[in-house]
Amino acid sequence: MDLATRATAPTTATVHRTGRLRTGGAELSWHANRTTTPVVFVHGSFDDHTSWDEVVPLLPPGVTAVRYDRRGHSGSSAPGRTVIHEHVGDLAAVITELSGGSAHVVGHSYGALVALMAAARHPELVRSVLVHEPPAFPLLTGDPVGEAMRDAARSHVVTVAEYIEAGRAEEAVALFAEQVAFGEHWRELFTEPQRAMLAANAPTFLEQFRDPDHYALDLAALAAGPVPITLTVGTDGPPAVRRITGILAERLPAAAVRTITGAGHAPHLSHPAEFAAALAGHLERVRLESVPVPGAGG
Structure with missing residues (x-):
């Protein structure tokens, strides 16, 4: 992970902040709302940070929603070839520089792959x-x-x-x-305008398509x-993706x-309301699981 410079100070008690973060030769455009519990949102293919616009206002009080354009999308640059390992490094930099070194992560589609890879490689973040x-x-x-579904999608x-x-x-x-x-x-x-944005970000999808590792997941590391x-x-x-989710649930029994x-x-x-409710339920589950049980551990 190459942190060239801190673009701004980490998010503080303001309603909305924006900035640029240099990492791995790219400049990421980021946006943050609210304070305390940091949640970083990672968008999918063709998209950008605005895809979360309807969800952020529905989040529980006290959540810092940190959104950014992945490299090669909208406000963020993309020097050279873009591969998923760089996206994982970018996410690590966003957490380190903008979220105090630790954050919950939400990912959609390709952004979900980035989030899971980051969890496997950087559980400390x-x-x-x-x-x-x-x-x-x-x-x-x-x-x-599943193979028939996969082949149809690939074609x-x-x-x-x-x-x-x-x-x-x-x-x-x-x-x-x-x-x-x-x-x-x-x-x-x-x-x-959003459809125009998707078309403008199309070249980065081509880089993702050419990346031999773009679908790789370390399920053993995630499970353990x-x-x-x-x-x-x-x-x-x-x-196809619904079937993949079912397989992931089997391979990650604690999920x-x-x-x-x-x-x-x-x-x-x-x-968006249902998705925000799912996220709120997830954060509450994580909070309850992290609360020490009285008398545990002797």
Whole structure:
């Protein structure tokens, strides 16, 4: 992790702060609301920090919501090739520099993979994680039904990458959103400016696609580690990622699972109140589990 400089002092008792953080050669644009319990939000592919706009106002009192644009997205730069290991390093830097060295982490889709990797590699920084439908497609290997889902999704993603390479970013976003992530009504989730933002961030998706490690997860480290995990899943999301969430629940028996009825792959957009409630429940569970039991330990 390369911390070139501290962009600003860590978040203090202000309603909203913004800044830029230099890390690993990139500059990350960050935003923080409220105070005390720090929660860092990591967005998914094509997206940026604004995807959490409807969730942040619904968080419990006393939560510091730290959001940032992942490198190569919107307000953040991306020097050279962008791979998931750099995103994990960026998240570690955000926690270290902006959250006092420890934070709960919330991740969506690709951001969920980043959050889980950070929990496996930096348990001293990550208090807990709540992740929504991480696309860990290698977990479907050996599952005949799952492999068919994986192959169908990959065929679409290959075409998405080809569109981006050909300069057809808007078509790439539409194909990815409709066939891979959000379904045929995806335009109802995003305003026209947001759809333009997704297209502008398309080149970084191409870098993710080319990264051989972008789906890798160290499940052994997560299962044996101290970081509490909650997996959220929508009832109406893509079948592949719902199946992946089920496999993760089996492989991580200590993880809690929260189903968001009626939601798909983006509950923070379609069902922000329900997603915020899931996060509040997760934080309360973690708090209660960390409270010492009277008389324990002799």
